Amino acid sequence: MSSPVSPQRRQANRRNALWSTGPKSDAGKKRSAANALSHGLSAPIELQSTDPLLIAISNCIDQEVQESHIAREIARRIFDYERNLAYQREIFVRQFNLLSTNAGKETGVRALFGAELDMMDDYLEEQRIFKRPIAKKDHSFVSNTKHKMLKLWSKVDAREQGERAKQEGNSVRYLKRASNQLIKVLKALKAA
Amino acid sequence: MSDKKTAIPSLQVVTSPISQLIGASPVLPGESEEVYQYGLVATVQELGAITPLQIYLAEKIHECLWWMRRYENQKRATLIRNMAELLDPQHFGRDVSDVEAWAMDALFANRLDDAFIKVLKKHNLTVESLNQKALESNQDVLESLDQMIALKAKTLAGFQASYEVLVNRKVNAERMRLQNALMQRDLSAIENEAVNEQSSKSSKATGE
Numbered sequence: 001m002s003s004p005v006s007p008q009r010r011q012a013n014r015r016n017a018l019w020s021t022g023p024k025s026d027a028g029k030k031r032s033a034a035n036a037l038s039h040g041l042s043a044p045i046e047l048q049s050t051d052p053l054l055i056a057i058s059n060c061i062d063q064e065v066q067e068s069h070i071a072r073e074i075a076r077r078i079f080d081y082e083r084n085l086a087y088q089r090e091i092f093v094r095q096f097n098l099l100s101t102n103a104g105k106e107t108g109v110r111a112l113f114g115a116e117l118d119m120m121d122d123y124l125e126e127q128r129i130f131k132r133p134i135a136k137k138d139h140s141f142v143s144n145t146k147h148k149m150l151k152l153w154s155k156v157d158a159r160e161q162g163e164r165a166k167q168e169g170n171s172v173r174y175l176k177r178a179s180n181q182l183i184k185v186l187k188a189l190k191a192a
Numbered sequence: 193m194s195d196k197k198t199a200i201p202s203l204q205v206v207t208s209p210i211s212q213l214i215g216a217s218p219v220l221p222g223e224s225e226e227v228y229q230y231g232l233v234a235t236v237q238e239l240g241a242i243t244p245l246q247i248y249l250a251e252k253i254h255e256c257l258w259w260m261r262r263y264e265n266q267k268r269a270t271l272i273r274n275m276a277e278l279l280d281p282q283h284f285g286r287d288v289s290d291v292e293a294w295a296m297d298a299l300f301a302n303r304l305d306d307a308f309i310k311v312l313k314k315h316n317l318t319v320e321s322l323n324q325k326a327l328e329s330n331q332d333v334l335e336s337l338d339q340m341i342a343l344k345a346k347t348l349a350g351f352q353a354s355y356e357v358l359v360n361r362k363v364n365a366e367r368m369r370l371q372n373a374l375m376q377r378d379l380s381a382i383e384n385e386a387v388n389e390q391s392s393k394s395s396k397a398t399g400e
């Protein structure tokens with residue numbers, strides 16, 4: 001069976017790839033290292049060989065695996081998988097809480113523009129207490145402002161929902177990767 | 193009167209040392225810890241897990257099944273919630289109205305009595321059409337939940353294969369040792385032949 005990519009094409013790809021190898025300056029490397037650090041699920045685990053948790057897990061499986069470096073690798077993968085699974089649990093509970101709480105439009109708008117809404121309500125209340133007539137333009141101003149606030153809140157809400165969905169999608173991907181890596185390292189024991 | 197005590201199976205909590213070290217609880221709020229533990233004990237016993245890694249894998253296998261059940265329950269709850277919302281179209285907002293709460297109770301208990309049918313008729317619906325409408329409006333959510341179930345099923349298969357590897361490792365190691373011994377013997381036999389041939393040739397040469 002012939003390879004789908006010709007050797008010439010592969011060489012050309014390698015040559016071209018040299019032009020796009022990411023940031024070169026130290027500052028640029030530092031900046032790109034912090035890309036998508038909102039959850040840190042894809043970040044490599046900085047577990048040192050002296051980390052007590054890693055040592056404890058390694059010790060648990062050391063006798064079974066018989067090779068300490070393999071035991072440490074399995075421990076690292078277990079830790080990574082558990083970290084991703086814990087995040088999935090968190091997401092599940094968060095979704096459940098969002099459904100069960102009464103987070104309606106009014107609550108959302110108030111969370112964003114609480115002070116402004118209070119000011120308008122105070123003004124209307126004051127006019128009512130002192131039995132002053134409320135001008136038509138004031139009425140329309142209040143209703144227009146509330147309408148604008150609602151529109152703004154809808155935008156913020158949609159953006160937040162989008163962010164949440166994106167984060168959840170990514171977390172599923174990371175969980176899938178972590179579980180695959182754990183399974184792979186365990187299956188590799190066959191050959192060991 | 194003699195007291196007859198019914199035999200309640202004692203719950204023997206099984207936790208692998210690895211999970212104890214990590215310390216995460218697999219049960220979420222609203223789920224029964226007891227039911228989870230019974231399932232886990234049964235899985236560990238069925239698989240015959242003994243070593244820490246084997247028990248850990250048995251735990252993960254059971255946890256995958258638990259997650260699949262959890263997603264199935266969420267699918268059902270999502271459908272029922274939407275069906276209840278369809279029965280109270282006048283109500284807006286994310287809070288649950290009285291009608292919705294009543295409908296959800298009836299649907300969760302699968303209690304489709306006369307009162308429920310009456311409400312359905314009021315909205316010109318049948319149980320089937322209500323179900324179909326709810327399925328249609330929640331297609332995205334149900335699809336993503338199905339994807340999660342598929343992912344868990346795949347992970348479950350992977351963990352099962354890893355468990356088999358782990359259990360059969362000793363057998364495999366023995367088999368490989370025997371294969372190595374066999375290969376060594378064959379190789380030495382070839383070597384011997386070659387050596388013998390060479391030695392016979394050299395002896396002939398010297399004899400001549």
